[in-house]
Amino acid sequence: MIDRIEAIEQQASSAVEAAQTSDALEQVRVQYLGRKADLPNILRGVAELPPEQRGAVGKRANQARKQLEAAIERRGAALEAAELERRLASDAIDVTLPGDPPQPVGRLHVLTQTRREIEDVFLGLGFSVLEGPEVESVRYNFDALNHSPTHPARGRSDTFYVADDVVLRTHTSPMQIRAMEAQPPPLYVIIPGRVYRRDSDATHTPQFHQVEGLAVDRGITLADLKGTLLDFSRAIFGADREVRLRPHFFPFTEPSVEVDVSCFNCARDGSPCQVCKGSGWLEILGAGMVDPNVLGHVREHGYDPEEVQGFAFGMGIERIAALKYGIPDIRTLYQNDVRVLEQFG
């Protein structure tokens, strides 16, 4: 009987090694360990053997079964690993190949492109980029920026209130205060971000984007502001642009200016154009020298108005993009019609 078990064992183990697939291995398992196979039959018959044989035969048969099970498991794992290897090799996809048919690659939204372009210009001038909260306290959005208690922008008809003293920021200027609180001068920062106003027509959307700029240092003058914005304008609108400053009012700058860039549209074909209405100038942003009252709010952070001066500016990204690309209605920038968006940049 022991001889028979050993013969089965040998046969089985060569069959296991010969199996080349998981399916073939499963057949071997059924053949040698299945319900009708010899070895299990022998095990089941042990009880009927003469008592003096039971111990030795039972022990040997059990050992053979265990070894066979282990061999099948080992062979199974090896086959599976080999099959996985083979599949990985044959199924390899080169994701760098163009699709079939090739898919259009898409592009950044024109507002994202424009924001990045603006950031690049100011990074090149030594400014760093900050971001700040869109839900803002009345204190930062208006009070610390020197708005009079009756300033119209404080009204519920102009501004979205979240609570009596909390608004959706109406401009990125509150970040002037936060930036100065966070670090002492010299300070050269720009702050891109979303802002909100109760406004809606072809040139205004209730949510839009601004880029704030703030430079505070010793001896900063309006000439530094003009030079900075000239550089900016030439980078964005073309190398032969000029800028001009017109007197204006903002509560937090003194003096305040509106800044125009020379029209690049007229210049192209030499005749007065639709964009500037023949004036030759396009308004691009508001700016000014930081009001000493604003510095006074952050005096304890190192901003003594007797010691440092600053300039600030704020531009609408939609406006810059609309001018640059001749977009007649900025609401189309938010309608996500690719036929519109793929025309820009």
Ligand code: PHE
């Ligand atoms: N915050 C102003 C606005 O939204 C723009 C501005 C910024 C003006 C900084 C002056 C200085 O209209």
